[in-house]
Amino acid sequence: MKKGITYNEESFEEDRRLVRLWKEGDRDAAEELLRKYDPLICREAASAREEDREDLRQELRLAFLEISKAYDEKKKIYYAYFMKIRLHYAKVDYIDQDNRRRGKDTAWLEGFDPADEKEEAPDMKDLLLFVKDLPLGPVERTLLDSILAGDPNNVQMKKIHKKRSGYYSAKARLVDILRQHKEELREILK
Numbered sequence: 001m002k003k004g005i006t007y008n009e010e011s012f013e014e015d016r017r018l019v020r021l022w023k024e025g026d027r028d029a030a031e032e033l034l035r036k037y038d039p040l041i042c043r044e045a046a047s048a049r050e051e052d053r054e055d056l057r058q059e060l061r062l063a064f065l066e067i068s069k070a071y072d073e074k075k076k077i078y079y080a081y082f083m084k085i086r087l088h089y090a091k092v093d094y095i096d097q098d099n100r101r102r103g104k105d106t107a108w109l110e111g112f113d114p115a116d117e118k119e120e121a122p123d124m125k126d127l128l129l130f131v132k133d134l135p136l137g138p139v140e141r142t143l144l145d146s147i148l149a150g151d152p153n154n155v156q157m158k159k160i161h162k163k164r165s166g167y168y169s170a171k172a173r174l175v176d177i178l179r180q181h182k183e184e185l186r187e188i189l190k
Contacts, residue, residue, distance in 0.1 A: 011080070012078050012079060012080065015033070015036075015078075015079035015080060016073050016079060018030075018032055018033045019033065019068055019071050019073065019079060020073070022068060023069065030065065030068070033064075033068060034061065034064060034065075037064060037083060037087075038061075040083065040084060040087060041057060041060045041061055041064060041087065042057060044056075044060055044087050044088060044091045045057040045060055045091070047091075047163075047165060047166075048091075048095065048165065049169050052098065056091065056094055056095075059090070059094050060087055060090055060091060060094075063086075063087065063090035063094075064083070064087065067082075067083060067086040067087065067090070068083075070086075071083075095164075095165045095168075099168050102172060128148070130181075130184065130185070131144060131148070134177060134178075134181065135177070136174070136177060137173075139160050139162070139170050140170060140173055140174045140177065142159055142160050143156055143159070143160050143167075143170050143171060143174055144174055146159045146160070153167070
C-alpha cells in the first residue's frame with residue numbers, strides 16, 4: 001500500500017524518527033521519507049511548464065534531501081509542514097533561477113533597443129497592424145495588448161489570469177514568437 005502524507009501525531013512522530021535515522025546514516029529511512037513525500041514533490045512540480053516538470057521534480061527531490069538534513073526537531077515544527085513550505089520555496093527559487101538563466105533568451109528582441117538613436121517614434125499604426133496578424137494564442141494576445149498599453153507586470157498578470165511562473169512562461173512564448181519576426185519588426189520600427 002502506498003503511504004502518503006497524513007497529518008496526525010503518529011505520522012509526525014514517524015517522520016521525526018525517519019529523519020533522525022537518516023541523519024545517522026540509514027539510507028532506507030531516507031528512501032522511505034522520499035517515497036512518502038514524493039506526491040508532494042510531484043504536486044509542486046505540476047505547476048511548471050510541461051517541458052520543465054521532470055527537471056523541477058528532480059531539483060525538488062534533491063532539495064528534499066537537503067531540507068531534511070536542515071530539519072531541527074528541537075524547534076517543535078512538524079516535519080510535514082516544514083517540508084511543504086520549504087519545498088514550495090525551493091520551487092519558487094528554481095523558477096526564478098530558470099527565468100534568470102533564460103533572461104538572455106527572453107530579453108526583449110536581441111539587439112533591439114527601443115531608444116535606437118531615433119528622435120521620432122515609429123508609426124504605432126503600422127506596428128499595431130503587424131501585431132494583429134501575428135499567430136498568437138489568446139493568452140499571448142492578451143499579454144501583448146497589455147504590454148502595448150503600457151500596463152505594469154502585476155496588471156499584465158491579472159489580465160491573463162496567471163500567477164508569476166505562468167506569466168513569465170507566457171511572456172517567454174511571446175518573446176519567442178516576436179523573435180521569429182524580428183526582421184519584419186525592425187523594418188516597421190525604422
